Amino acid sequence: MAQEHATKVHKYFPQALPQSLVVEGAADLLHHRFTKESGDPGDILFASSICPDEINRDIEESTWCHGLGRPFTMGGLAGFPFSGKVGFGAYMAHVPDGGVLLIISASHVGIHSTEDKIGLIRRVGMHKDSHACGSAIAALEYCEKNVADIAEIAAGTKLPLDVSDLLNAQQNYVTQKVAQNYEAITGHGEKMVGLADTLAKVVEKDVNRILPENIPFPLAILSGVQINFEGETFSDDYFNPLSFKIIEKGQTHDLMPELLQYAGEHHGGHHDRKKEHKNKDKEEKQKKDKEKKDKHKKDKEKKEKETKK
Numbered sequence: 001m002a003q004e005h006a007t008k009v010h011k012y013f014p015q016a017l018p019q020s021l022v023v024e025g026a027a028d029l030l031h032h033r034f035t036k037e038s039g040d041p042g043d044i045l046f047a048s049s050i051c052p053d054e055i056n057r058d059i060e061e062s063t064w065c066h067g068l069g070r071p072f073t074m075g076g077l078a079g080f081p082f083s084g085k086v087g088f089g090a091y092m093a094h095v096p097d098g099g100v101l102l103i104i105s106a107s108h109v110g111i112h113s114t115e116d117k118i119g120l121i122r123r124v125g126m127h128k129d130s131h132a133c134g135s136a137i138a139a140l141e142y143c144e145k146n147v148a149d150i151a152e153i154a155a156g157t158k159l160p161l162d163v164s165d166l167l168n169a170q171q172n173y174v175t176q177k178v179a180q181n182y183e184a185i186t187g188h189g190e191k192m193v194g195l196a197d198t199l200a201k202v203v204e205k206d207v208n209r210i211l212p213e214n215i216p217f218p219l220a221i222l223s224g225v226q227i228n229f230e231g232e233t234f235s236d237d238y239f240n241p242l243s244f245k246i247i248e249k250g251q252t253h254d255l256m257p258e259l260l261q262y263a264g265e266h267h268g269g270h271h272d273r274k275k276e277h278k279n280k281d282k283e284e285k286q287k288k289d290k291e292k293k294d295k296h297k298k299d300k301e302k303k304e305k306e307t308k309k
């Protein structure tokens with residue numbers, strides 16, 4: 001299945017990598033870059049700006065596995081950081097002393113597990129397909145239907161939902177952003193790829209817009225497209241990394257070459273290392289079981305001796 005998924009993904013996103021490998025690489029590079037004097041890996045606080053769709057949560061299992069802890073979730077529909085400047089400002093106060101903050105910012109797109117379809121997936125327990133990202137696709141469909149008014153949609157004077165109801169704010173915002181980038185999206189040969197890649201860049205721009213001018217700790221931003229497969233294990237999703245950078249003392253450094261190098265070096269071994277972990281777990285469990293059995297045996301013998309006395 002893994003090879004089948006890779007072939008499907010690479011048809012649309014030739015540079016995409018297993019999502020768990022990208023997370024592992026980003027975590028590894030930051031852990032090393034900020035190694036403490038004690039030799040322990042540096043502390044990383046993790047925030048995400050990704051769509052709330054449940055199929056996107058697999059990334060959090062990966063981040064958990066690689067010591068990134070619980071995320072601060074900034075993302076609303078289509079991944080835009082709707083928690084905004086105030087939300088981010090509050091989160092800034094949570095960064096551990098001497099630690100680094102990693103933001104993973106992404107759009108997402110589903111790839112069908114059994115058919116050759118992009119933007120559509122078959123969710124668990126359903127007999128029909130549904131959109132992913134539903135918010136982004138709804139926004140694009142509205143723009144396509146009202147293409148004569150695209151300038152008004154982009155300006156926010158013609159929007160799909162009642163603007164007086166603030167509960168519509170997120171979807172109206174996504175629609176406006178799609179309209180503002182309509183040419184880049186529809187100019188791509190594969191519209192769903194154009195939508196996902198363009199929105200990933202627009203979401204990252206917004207993430208940068210909510211950052212304060214002076215950031216008192218190193219801040220890394222990994223940006224790209226989450227590529228979802230449904231109904232499989234968490235390690236099956238892919239990620240198309242578009243940029244990985246770090247802002248340190250006002251200077252921005254490009255970490256993308258290091259991330260791609262890491263991925264190249266560990267791609268083959270990635271799954272083997274997982275297996276290694278599994279085998280290690282198994283060995284440890286067997287060892288513990290044996291210890292338990294031995295203890296049980298000893299206790300039993302002790303009791304028997306005592307009753308004989």
Ligand SMILES: [Zn+2]
Nearest residue numbers: 051053133134
């Ligand atoms: Zn979505």
